[in-house]
Amino acid sequence: MRTLGRWVALIHPRVAVVIHDLTMVWLAWIIASRLREPRMVPWWSDELWVVLIAQGLVFWRTGLYRGLWRFASLPDLWNIARGAAFGTLGVTLGLVLLSRLEGISRGVLALYPFILLVLLGTPRMMYRYWKDSRYGGVREAAERRVLILGAGRAGEILVRDLHREGRFKAVGFLDDNRALRGARIHGVPVLGGIDKVREIANEVAAEMLLIAIPGASNAQMQRVVELCEASELPFRTVPRLRDVVEGRSSFAELKEVAIEDLLGREPVELDWSAIRLALAGKRVLVTGGGGSIGSELCRQIARLGVERLTVLDLSEYNLYRCEQELRGAYPDVLIDCILGDVGDAATVDHVLELARPQLVFHAAAFKHVPILQNQVREAVRNNVLSTYTLAQACVRRDVESFVLVSSDKAVNPANVMGASKRWAELVCQSMAQTSPTRFVTVRFGNVLDSAGSVVPLFREQIRNGGPVTVTHPEITRYFMTIPEACQLILQAMTLGQGGELFALDMGEPVKIRYLAEQMIRLGGKVPDRDIAIIYTGLRPGEKLFEEIFHAQESYSQTSHPKIWLAQSRPVSSTALEPALQQAAVASRKFDQPGLDKLLAEWVPEYRPAAGEGTVLPFQRNVS
Numbered sequence: 001m002r003t004l005g006r007w008v009a010l011i012h013p014r015v016a017v018v019i020h021d022l023t024m025v026w027l028a029w030i031i032a033s034r035l036r037e038p039r040m041v042p043w044w045s046d047e048l049w050v051v052l053i054a055q056g057l058v059f060w061r062t063g064l065y066r067g068l069w070r071f072a073s074l075p076d077l078w079n080i081a082r083g084a085a086f087g088t089l090g091v092t093l094g095l096v097l098l099s100r101l102e103g104i105s106r107g108v109l110a111l112y113p114f115i116l117l118v119l120l121g122t123p124r125m126m127y128r129y130w131k132d133s134r135y136g137g138v139r140e141a142a143e144r145r146v147l148i149l150g151a152g153r154a155g156e157i158l159v160r161d162l163h164r165e166g167r168f169k170a171v172g173f174l175d176d177n178r179a180l181r182g183a184r185i186h187g188v189p190v191l192g193g194i195d196k197v198r199e200i201a202n203e204v205a206a207e208m209l210l211i212a213i214p215g216a217s218n219a220q221m222q223r224v225v226e227l228c229e230a231s232e233l234p235f236r237t238v239p240r241l242r243d244v245v246e247g248r249s250s251f252a253e254l255k256e257v258a259i260e261d262l263l264g265r266e267p268v269e270l271d272w273s274a275i276r277l278a279l280a281g282k283r284v285l286v287t288g289g290g291g292s293i294g295s296e297l298c299r300q301i302a303r304l305g306v307e308r309l310t311v312l313d314l315s316e317y318n319l320y321r322c323e324q325e326l327r328g329a330y331p332d333v334l335i336d337c338i339l340g341d342v343g344d345a346a347t348v349d350h351v352l353e354l355a356r357p358q359l360v361f362h363a364a365a366f367k368h369v370p371i372l373q374n375q376v377r378e379a380v381r382n383n384v385l386s387t388y389t390l391a392q393a394c395v396r397r398d399v400e401s402f403v404l405v406s407s408d409k410a411v412n413p414a415n416v417m418g419a420s421k422r423w424a425e426l427v428c429q430s431m432a433q434t435s436p437t438r439f440v441t442v443r444f445g446n447v448l449d450s451a452g453s454v455v456p457l458f459r460e461q462i463r464n465g466g467p468v469t470v471t472h473p474e475i476t477r478y479f480m481t482i483p484e485a486c487q488l489i490l491q492a493m494t495l496g497q498g499g500e501l502f503a504l505d506m507g508e509p510v511k512i513r514y515l516a517e518q519m520i521r522l523g524g525k526v527p528d529r530d531i532a533i534i535y536t537g538l539r540p541g542e543k544l545f546e547e548i549f550h551a552q553e554s555y556s557q558t559s560h561p562k563i564w565l566a567q568s569r570p571v572s573s574t575a576l577e578p579a580l581q582q583a584a585v586a587s588r589k590f591d592q593p594g595l596d597k598l599l600a601e602w603v604p605e606y607r608p609a610a611g612e613g614t615v616l617p618f619q620r621n622v623s
Contacts (some may be wrong), residue, residue: 018056021064022122025055025087028116030106036107050098054090055116060554073406080120084113139286146166147201147568149224150212151183151190152174154238158212159186171204173619179344194224198231211237214221228523270487273492278359282306285357287390288364290318293405296486297361298322302330310336310355312347312364343386348393352371360394361489362387363405365421372417380595381587383420383426388580391431401438403493404428408445408478408503412605414543419599425501427580427600430573432499440496442489444504445478445568458516462523466531476509484551501566506520576602 029051030043047308062083092109144167148155151173162168163186172191173180180190191200197209209228216224284301288294289311295318302309309326313319316339323337336355340347342364365383366372372379387404394402406425409418425441432439446454454477461468483503492502517527526533538544558560558565579598586594602604 019518021059022056024119024123025052025116028112028119031115032108032111033105035111035602036105047095047098047223050094051091054094055083055087058087058090061070062086065130076124076210077121079119081113081117084116084120086362087116088113103461103564105117107200107581116390118515121533124517144207145171145205146208146210147172147174147191147197147204147206148188148212149174149194149197149208149228151177151180151185152212154214155212156185158210158238159188167209168208171206174200188251188537194227197227201231201233209235211232211235214238220531222336225518225522231325234524244377263534270491271494275490276304278494279490281307281357285310285312285351285355286358287312287360287362288405289313289337290315290322291363292482293486294361294363295322295325295487297363297489298326299329300483300486300490301361302326302333302335306333307337308334308355308357310351310357312338312340312342312351314339314341314364342385342390343382345389348390352393352397352399355398358400359403359493360390360399360401361403361405362390363492365405365424367407367417368511369409369415369417369542370539372420373415376420376595376599377587377590377592379416379420380423380583380599383417384423385426385580385584385587388427391427391437394433395431399437401440401493401496402428402431403489403496404439404440405489406443406501407441408441408493412607413603414607415540419603422603422606423599426571426576429499429501429571430576433573438496438498440493440498441501442492443501444480444485444488446480454515455519458519462531466529467534468520469536470512470516470536472514472544475512475513475537475538475542475544478509479515480504488562491560495560495563503564503566505562505564 030046045445055348062079064083088109091112092101096103132183133193144163146168148159148170152175154172155175159170159173162170170188172189173185174192174194174197175190176193176195178193181192183190191204200206201209209231211224211228212420213220213224225235258328279301284306285299286294286298286309289298290313294313298311311319311326313322319337319339325335326333326335338347338351338354339350342348342362355596364386366379391402404424405442407421408419409415410422411418413422414417418437425443428439428441431437443609458468488504492500495502513533519533520527520533523531527533579602583595583598585591586598
């Protein structure tokens with residue numbers, strides 16, 4: 001009985017709305033009939049059954065009863081008009097079947113939908129007006145006055161949702177489109193251009209700025225943020241367009257401006273058909289799948305419909321976190337998460353026998369430059385010998401494709417990490433010469449907010465009140481977002497036929513000082529006033545800026561504008577294998593001097609000192 005009571009209480013408002021609307025249908029028909037017929041029309045007649053049933057079914061089908069009167073708006077009126085029009089067609093058809101329209105004036109059918117629109121729309125709008133006026137004073141006291149930057153589609157959606165939520169009161173729009181000046185969007189005026197944000201914010205007493213330009217380019221977003229910072233008001237932004245398109249966010253979600261919004265590049269256009277064709281229904285292994293790049297690769301691969309995804313990682317916690325996320329987000333994909341060392345031949349053989357992968361993405365590596373500088377044994381063992389162990393096993397198991405995730409630090413390396421990654425590239429190039437497995441190498445630079453990178457370090461330093469440590473005022477690095485890097489890795493995989501070395505277009509390099517200053521400002525502080533920036537000097541093996549290609553590597557564009565192909569320098573397979581065997585023996589003996597010597601022999605450009613880099617065509621300013 002209690003359950004029945006709850007059910008009745010739940011549906012009661014809807015029932016009341018249905019009764020109201022059917023009453024209005026009856027009244028609209030009577031009014032239309034009496035306007036067209038000089039004689040007195042009775043309050044009830046047989047055709048009214050047809051009118052009520054046909055119109056009621058149309059209203060139910062068009063979803064009229066899903067909306068709430070409290071938030072009635074123009075879309076609801078459009079829904080009523082649509083329902084009245086289709087309802088009239090239904091009524092006409094029903095009356096033709098019932099009586100061939102005998103005794104029914106055609107004028108009644110013409111007047112009926114317009115009268116019905118007025119009778120249904122007016123009560124809804126009056127109810128909303130009454131609710132807004134009743135609670136308006138309370139709400140306005142709690143609302144925060146906001147100025148919205150961007151009067152496009154995202155701004156319109158945002159102001160509509162702000163009106164509904166009642167937490168913020170939009171007092172105006174700013175937009176650089178002069179054609180919008182003086183226009184009103186949901187009653188909110190467009191007051192001027194974005195460059196006037198400081199003056200207009202003072203005039204309208206705005207308490208916060210909301211950036212609603214999800215499609216803004218890097219340069220545009222940097223300009224908008226600088227203007228917001230100059231206003232000294234807090235500001236938030238809607239998500240980037242690609243996050244909305246991919247379903248990760250909606251325009252109405254407000255968030256703090258992140259460093260990715262300023263340094264993240266334009267959305268990359270990918271050939272998703274080719275990527276999906278290469279991955280759908282396949283068995284895939286990702287090594288280092290718990291890391292920053294590895295875990296994002298797993299997410300992208302899982303959503304493309306693979307048959308089985310196997311994740312191998314040495315970190316127990318990273319593997320646990322990766323497994324929980326993948327199983328929750330992709331329940332239809334068969335997922336195996338295995339704890340183990342990719343350099344352990346027994347582990348590799350076991351994983352390949354269990355997973356039988358057709359595609360292998362090798363992202364497992366040590367990458368921290370200062371730590372590896374004095375740990376050559378670990379760098380060679382994990383970055384070089386593990387790659388060799390895995391590559392050999394993949395050839396024995398007839399794996400179709402092997403993708404090595406490499407680094408721009410492998411070019412003219414000034415550190416052990418970069419030299420070890422270059423030697424790993426040579427391993428894959430050598431294997432490609434003699435095996436049917438497609439070996440593809442993808443080289444790129446820093447990714448924003450990856451584990452152990454400068455972004456989380458700066459964030460922690462800012463949280464602790466500083467200082468923020470930068471090694472050199474002129475040091476620069478290439479940056480891309482983790483999703484973009486992984487998407488381009490997948491695209492490069494589809495382009496490779498075997499033996500290729502691809503490099504990703506990293507765009508313009510970013511000064512680390514600029515990165516630090518922007519992160520301080522985004523944290524609501526002023527650089528060198530609230531948070532100090534100090535320079536600690538270049539660390540051993542650290543270069544002022546990185547490169548993408550070696551001088552002896554001729555490069556050319558591929559079919560994708562963001563992916564470049566390097567013509568690899570020749571490598572002797574017969575000489576490489578004995579050197580790798582020597583490295584394995586030296587590793588077991590912990591012979592670091594011997595490993596240093598081998599590393600210098602196989603990567604002769606390795607010079608443990610700061611150096612200068614070359615400029616690629618896509619890095620030059622074209623005038």
